[in-house]
Amino acid sequence: MNNSAMSPLLRNRIQSGNPNANQNGADLNYVYENLKLRANEAKPNEAKAKLVNDNFIKRQTDAIKDTGKDCANFVKAVKTADVNDTQLGRINDIGMKVGAALIAAFLALNAKNKKTAVMEFVGAATFLTSMAAWPKLFINLPAKLVHGFDIDKKYISAQGEKKDFFLDNQFLPWDIYSKEELTEIGKNTGIDINSPNGEEKIKRKMQKTALQNRTLWMATAGFATPLMTSMACSVAEPYIEKGIIKSDFNKVRKLTEANGVKSYIDSIQAKSGEISKSQAELNKLFEGHQKGVLGENFFDELASKLGLSSLSQEFKNADDLKVIAEFESNTALVDELKSLYKNSASYDSEDLLKALSSLNVKSQGMEALGKEEIQALSKKLGGGFTHSQLVKELLSLGCDPKQVAKLKHNSVNAQTLFDILGQVPLKSANGAKTLTQEQLKNMLGDGPLTIGRVRQLLSNPAQFNQKEVEQILENVKVDNSEFIETIKTFDRELGANTRAKVAKFMKLVNPVAGERSLSVYTKEYMDTVNTLFKEMGLTDGQIRALISENPQVKVPEVLKDFFKGKAQNQGEYKTFIEDLYRKVQTPDEVANVVKSLTDNASSISSDVAQGSKFKGLMEAMLGEGKQSCSLVNSIKSFLGTGTTNIETFKSKLLLMSGLERRIQSGELAQAFKDNGLVSEAFSIEQLTKLAREAIYSSSSSNAANKFGMPNAYKIFRDIVFDKNAYDIEKGVSKQAAEGIEKAIEFMTKEGSISKETYLGASNFASQIKTIARSLNNNKIWKKIFVTGTIALAAVTLLVQPLFGNIKKEYPENNKAGNNK
Amino acid sequence: MIENGKPISPALMNMLNKQGVQPAPQPPAVQQQPALPNYEYNPMVSQTALAMSRQIVPTVSAAGVTEAQSRVQGYKNDLKEMLTSNKANILAVIPRTMNAQDTDGNGLIQGNEVSGNFVNAVERLDEMVNLGFNTQHVLPINPPGKTKAFGTAGSLYSPSDFLSIDPELVDENPPAEARAQIEKLYEQKTGKKLVKMDKNDPEVAFAQCKYYIDECHKRGIKVMLDLPSCASVDFSIKNPTMMATDSNGKEKVPQGWQDIRMLKPFENEQTRTLNNDVLDLHKKFVDMCVELGFDGVRADVGRAKPVEFWNVIINYSHAKDPQFAWLAETYTHEDASPQLNMPYDRPQELLEVGFDTYYGQYHIFNQWTTNEDLYKYVKENIDMNNKIGQPKSLIGSFATHDDYSPMLYGGAPWVMFTTILQSMLPQVNPYMVDGSQTGDTYIYPYKGATVKDTETDNNECFVHAGKLDIFNKSRKPGGDHPEISTAIKSAFALRNNKYNEVSNGEVRLEMKNAQDVITKGSFIILPTNNPEIISFARHKDGKTLVFIGNRNVNKTVGGTITIPGLSAEQKFKNLMPSYGEECKFQNDKNGNVTVELGASRACVFEIDDKDIQTLSNPQNVLQQEYLN
Secondary structure, eight states: OOTTSSSSHHHHHHHHHOOOOOOTSSHOOOOHHHHHHHHSSSSOOOSSOOOOOHHHHHHHHHHHHHHHHHHHHHHHHHHHHOOHHHHHHHHHHHHHHHHHHHHHHHHHHSHHHHHHHHHHHHHHHHHHHHHHHHHIIIHHHHHHHHHSOOOTTTEEOSSOOOTTSSSSTOOOOOSSOOOHHHHHHHHHHTTTTTSHHHHHHHHHHHHHHHHHHHHHHHHHHHHHHHHHHHHHHHHHHHHHHHHHHHHHHHHHHHHHHHHHHHHHHOOOOOHHHHHHHHHHHHHHHTTTTBOOOOHHHHHHHHHHHTTGGGGGGGGGGGGGHHHHHHOOSOOOHHHHHHSSSSOOOOOHHHHHHHHHTTTOBBTBOOOOOOOOHHHHHHHHOOOOHHHHHHHHHHHHHTTTHHHHOOOOTOOOHHHHHHHHHHOOOOOOOOOBBOOOOHHHHHOOOOOOOOHHHHHHHHHHHOSHHHHHHHHHHHHHHHHHHHHHHHHHHHHHHHHHHHHHHHHHHHHHHHHHSSSSSSSSSHHHHHHHHHHHHHHTTOOOHHHHHHHOTTTTTOHHHHHHHHHHHHHHHHHHHHHHHHHHHHTOOOOOOHHHHHHHHHHHGGGGOOOOOOTOOHHHHHHHHOSSSOOOOSSHHHHHHHHHHHHHHHHHHHHHHHHHHHHHHHHHHHHHHHHHHTOOOOOOOOOOOHHHHHHHHHSSSOOHHHHHHHHHHHHHHHHHHHHHTOGGGGGHHHTOHHHHHHHHHHHHHTTHHHHHHTTTTTGSSSSSSHHHHHHHHHHHHHHHHHHHHEEEEEEEEHHHHTTGGGEEEETTTTTOSTTTTTTO | EETTEEHHHHHHHHHHHHHTOOOOOOOOOOOOOOOOOOOOOOTTOHHHHHHTTTTTOOSTTTSOOHHHHHHTTTOOOOOHHHHHHHHHHOOEOOOHHOOOOTTTSSBBTTTTOOOOOHHHHHHHHHHHHHHHEHHHHEOOOSSBTTTTOOOHHHHHHOOOOOOOOOOGGOOSSOHHHHEEEHHHHHHHHSOOOOOOOOTOOOOHHHHHHHHHHHHHHHEEEOEEEEEESEHHHHHHHOOGGOOOOOTTOOBBOOTTTEEEEEBBBBBEETEEEHHHHHHEEEEEHHHHHHHTTEEEEEEETGGGHHHHHHHHHHHHHHHHOOOOOOEEOOOOOOSSSSSSTTOOHHHHHHHTTTOEEEEGGGGGGGOOOOOHHHHHHHHHHHHHHHHHOOOOEEEESOTTTTTTHHHHHHHHHHHEEEEEEHHHSTTEEEEEEEEEETTTOOOOTTTTTOSSSSSSSSBBBOOTTTOOOOOOOOOOOOOOOOHHHHHHHHHHHHOOOOOOOSTSSSSSSOOOHHHHHHSEEEEOOOOOOOOEEEEEEEEEETEEEEEEOOOOOOOOOOOEEETTOOOTOOOOOOOOOOSSOEEEEEETTTSEEEEOTTTEEEEEEEEOOHHEEEEEEEGEEEEEOOOO
């Protein structure tokens, strides 16, 4: 409306009435004040995010669901790259889990045995579990108890993703905590929400507590996770080992119970893949050795490729040289197969030294083999060398190979050595002559050099240095093709199936009697010593002393003291040994399985012996007859040896305890007296000491030397190993009786007895030490890790009350009851 | 005190207090809207005159408009309407650089060089109109703080006084025509004659600002003023009651911005009682805006104030000017704020409380590598609009002053691509920053340099490389790619229903009202087998525009697009300027178009396809509702 006609006076009056009105006439000041009063009619919307309230079970199921989502997101990320930061971050978790599994799988593939392989996965799983469990048990839970809220609270974001509420200390969606929830938390932490800045203080305290706890988690996770993992693994390991042994044994047992061993063996056919693989490996081996001197390594590998090396240990008792010498033709093969069936008996170098030093070796025109050479020889061979090592050294000294070949590993005596060494063409007065390569070639003439020809050369005592000849020969191109052809023929005739059968059968045998693999017998050894140690109640210090190299502390002494203590009360003694033996008893089912396998070992037979170029050798290897070195006999011996070893191992405990009982009761002293052994030279104490040496130290040679009278040692031995004197111990069980009888039989055999043959068990003391060492290491590590874990857990728990202190930030309310 | 609607008697109150019972805090009493003032009856005044007088509002002109409207004939503020109906084409400008004369070419305005001001800024308005811009976002014009400042002129977002204008924006020697108008405006406000254009006289600054705004209005350009969210250190020293502090009494600094301090919107955050001082300050800011003639406000960091605050201020502004528009700088829903001392971002809340339009997430468009990302976001906003129940829009925030120059991502082709794209998207008001019309990279050679002359306590030329300089007096924005302007002109002409006037007759637009199709039409996703091809249609009342573009800045891409109802005879004539590599289109009788698109190419076609909406999969058809 055009009101310019209005008089200025009127206009002025009207305008001055309400200078601040808007076009609708409303007074803007009033409008503004009213709006201020009504400001709170606008409220922020409810948060789109929601807290997750769940329980333990739901959390676990959610964890599985979340892992599924992570996998789906991973696929999405790869295909379309359409994932956000949170989803991408979580993919790392899958990577960790999959990566751990893959690493475990890779390590398991290269593991020495099944237990190690399984432990790789156990380790991976416990590592991941420890990573998750440590914060939950030692940080989140104590924090909740002390501070009254869950620092690991989860929420679902506006985008539908599950996140940790306190993950980012600067990104806390506070509005998803309701006032009621904050009030409750405030009550738990001693802050009144209605006090000045109450809500802010509660939030600040929560934020600080969560941050400090997460920092604590980061600081401790690096230590806690491996500690918990190793503890979990060490707890799990014995059960896993037991499980694996039981599982493997059960497979074999089921086969034996069903009488299925023979049909199983008969059904074994080498797979074409296996055949071609083994053929390829053999070819590779031969290609690498077409020329050059064939050394021990070659034959080690050859034995392995032919599937025969696992039994090489068994041939130590076999008179293989004699057997092989009966074969027709091919001396080259015969010669080399000597190395194939290696003997591994070991000599006591001290004995050898003593034997040699008592001789004054002289030979025509040669200097004496002085003490220095013998000592050098002894030193070089060390305290325990194999037969083949001795042979090699003797050859290198220039001994006659034929003579050396006659050397039986269990029949080295002074005379034999003298015979051999007398032939040694040592440094002559004229000085050693050496052959040049040219001269050697001229000597040998045209044609390929074979090992046989080389050996022939060596067998002739020539006036040249053997070592130098060997060196020259190494440089000379030796054509092994003929020999290799022979081996190939032998391998073909032996047959891939036979080799496969041997290998598969050994897979049945090893779970029971294998030494290196996890086997029932290995476990029994461990259990026996474990039980023994528990019974002995040895302290950690005593165990450490036991396994130390301290010569003052010897296993026999410790055992002696233990059994002596037990034997003092004759009334409780029987109960004690029955109890002990019961704990270490071999179950009957093991014996049944061993019997079944032994009975079925013959199933490995050769169908190719007839018409074979190596008939004799084949029959000897695969037959059962008189040929003690045959494969089948070796398998049987392997099984039997294991059984014997175990039983006699346990029986030795009974012999020891029995001896102490006899000593305590005076029976032994009386027996010595009755048999006239007590004299001025040998008191009862000395005789008792010798008796103990015989039983504990597994050696009788000292006694034999000391007596001086031919029969006195025999009488002494018969008293100590009187089979009737151990009736109480034999009465424990049938196996005990058998074991003790066998032990006594061994000890009373004529001839010198080595530690190894005593009871058929290898060095008892060293076995005890080995097992004790393992047990001790476990104890030490457990101590370290348990202590470490407890210390870390204690620190983690103790610092909890120090967290969340907001006094400095809110000093005006630093009064009791206002905040913590 | 009111309990259950009834007041508590003092006696009862005393008794409760003695027993230690504290009544729960009461909500503020709702007061009745005061009745209209009754004028004193005067028998000398005729009833007719009295009735006429009640229609008069002293602060507005006789036609019932604001002061600004009374200054410019034919001008009326309809910015709120424009924004909510997606009709604004916005250019962000900084008055102190808009028409700065960098004679020595070093990028910095020093010595006798003339910096931008309200008067010389007018010279650029015709250029803006020519391109099709109808709205300006004027970055803050308050005097910057000088203490602990960033840059040699101080940050635009670090005001030392919210209610005055930076004296540096005053032209002390304006041309005659401008001078005359300024003097008139000065006299109207102060009642005094303007003797000297003294920049230190705040009323001179006010008058020159009004002059600038009037010139904008004369050309049909609406103007929004930027409202800083925080204050300078200088302000905080003078107004401690308005500043947010932590529990130790230290002022809160928004993370990363050490030259500014947070305002304190709440007196008591627990009871959500607002800070009257801060509220009053903003009320006065609105008063100032309306007086100066601004058509709306762009609220910097909208989330820095709670919804209760905006509930008061926005409604107050509408009481003054119903079409006063509000643009919120808010991006996306946050569960919590990742920035220390800054509250979380909640766009929907701000829109519900009164903002008309908001920034949105288009500034991360270059990170969306597939078309699905774009379509998902369009749907998200349309759904939010439809949920709110009122028309709300976004700006085409593909590159704001807080973002790196789009030139640095994909050069001029990319700028043209995003310009054309945002011109075609639903619920979007295209938005560009001054300088991008010609491809400014915002790389300033003086970055980090130390200078002798400074207006602040900082001698270092602090600047964010790649972003528009808001810290120093810098050169006029601009680059070397005029072809971008061609694309802007065509795109905005299409939006403004002026396409045929502008097109030079090469391609003729048949439809009469492309603006309606773009601003109100449905958004139809056109399926394609190549995720790098963005293809959609805008359809209304049987009229269809199709956008086809390649978001890959590096290579030509090919694919097949399905356009339901497309005729095999349809010719594809690109309404937009061509640039870069050639594009090829081959359609078949099944409604499929096989395309080969050059890097960053964007094309718009008018197609004859009345049934496209009905024939499309309903899931691909989106419609913003509640539009007028």
